[in-house]
Amino acid sequence: FGSFFRKKMLSSALRRSHRAVLASAVTLARPTAVGALRTLRTAAFANPSSTVAHRRALGGVGTARMMATxxxxxxxxxxxxxxxxxxVLIITLNRPKALNALNxxxxxxxxxxLEKADANPQVSCIVLTGxxxxxxxxxxxxxxxxxxFIDCYKENFAWTWQAVSKTRKPIVAAINGFCLGGGxxxxxxxxxxxxGDNAKFAQPEITLGTIPGAGGTQRLVRQIGKSRAMELCLTGEMMGADEALKLGLVSKVFPAAETIPEAIKTATKIASMSQMSVEMCKEAINQSYETGLQQGLLHESRAFWSTFATKDQKEGMGAFVEKRKPDFKDC
Structure with a gap:
């Protein structure tokens, strides 16, 4: 009876406020996380301006040279x-009072x-963080x-979010703390x-009476396999950074303070390559999710051949032969 009563109380909390929804979802997923989330909420309201924390997070990575695009x-x-x-372009989600809830x-x-970044020749790689x-x-x-239902259908609700995945330039996500649901x-x-080593991942939509609606049932399966993805989506429980690394959801795990600087370091390395080749390589890899092996191999071959029409290919291979650093011009 006690368990039933607690669930009823959680259900009421879901209806009262968005923050209660978040706390309830985490409670259902992993009870020990409730205190942490409450502390997180309190801290967010105590320091509503994220600018100082944002600059601190980017410290040591040349913030003096940064400017708005x-x-x-x-x-x-x-x-x-x-x-x-x-x-390198850095985009920071900035709704601290709502824990960066995606509206x-x-x-x-x-x-x-992202559309402006794609059109800007002075941007070659993007870091997305919170x-x-x-x-x-x-x-x-x-x-x-x-x-x-009519609202969702007419608005293409959450479907329009897929534009993020259509960005031609590479995106490196730097994730600290909670990365839940739509996040x-x-x-x-x-x-x-x-x-970061404090990152927590979950698809808790099931605890709200719905399901993931922006790719969670599709991308999560492709990245970590059906069984664990099914378990996470059907229970709403959270997964820590170490498990996310083990299953291949994330590439690397760092101490939380180093996550953004390391992402910028990788983005800087990517940005130093031939932009056309980078974009074609990204497209070819993404094709592996959409096509069969033979069609994917054909796409890769054609993209590979096309690089031989660029000056960057001649520069890159010429620099290797001449034992010098290449100077790519993205042409």
């Missing part, structure tokens, strides 16, 4: 900065920033709760995922 962009929910010398405003801004305590604690339940789905749209 579009000073006129009216972004309220994200921070966009560029490392000019390295052609329509944030996602519209994120997609807009706060110290949460990359993104899911979609905004307050915004979703009253939607009807985990957006992170999986990145090309490389780095996690």
């Amino acid at each position: 579009d000073a006129n962009a009216p972004y309220k929910n994200i921070i966009v900065e560029r490392k000019e010398e390295e052609k 329509s405003g944030l996602m519209s801004e994120l997609i807009d920033a 706060g110290e305590k949460a990359f993104a604690a899911g979609a905004d339940i307050k915004e979703m709760a009253s939607k009807s 985990c789905e957006v992170a999986m749209m990145a090309d490389i995922m780095y996690a």
